[in-house]
Amino acid sequence: MNNNSQRTTALLLGGAALLCALGAQAQAVYRIVGPDGKVTFSDKPPANAQQGKVATTGVGAAAAASNNGSLPFELRQVATKYPVVLYTSEKCAPCDSGRSMLTSRGIPFSERTVITNEDRAALQRLTGDTSLPYLTVGGQRIRGYSDSEWTQYLDAAGYPKSSALPAAYKNAPPTPLVPLPTGSPAAKAAEKAASATASEPVAPPQPTANPANPAGITF
Known part of the structure; x- marks a missing residue:
């Protein structure tokens, strides 16, 4: 091997090592x-x-949407650009209806539960209110549950009107708005409640009267 080949090999190996180091940091x-x-x-x-x-x-900049990797390309693009987050509480019928609507339509979403006083204080700072459910679609914020209104916002964001999720896809379990100490009684109770919620049957969504994009919805 001549000197030029040796130098080229050394540069390639050095570049690969640098990329590995940067990947590890990310x-x-x-x-x-x-x-x-x-x-x-x-x-x-x-x-x-x-x-x-x-x-x-x-891992990397996609940490908040790590579950999106298994989605079809077009749905993954929408979910990454306009992520859906649902804020719920216990014994909240409108929250259950909203969750069922999102699940039935096949919307990939994250759920944040508001149970403790810390959760409620954080929700107050986040939304200026403590009423639930609360939905965000990208930068849009919707207070309270309305099937037709949620449908309009999801349509405007570009989400499919019917489920395009893979058969094996599952949304991540609900997590508290304010994380609980691992192993604490409250954390165990929240985990149990999340497990019970995940096993509940999903009710079919109610028909919507006006699925068109309402005035003022811009992304």
């Missing part, structure tokens, strides 16, 4: 909930409790 992404309820992402964990609590960790 894998540690922390989702941090601050004292004010604000969520941020960082490659470093908070140094102390005043800076916030680690809620979840993920």
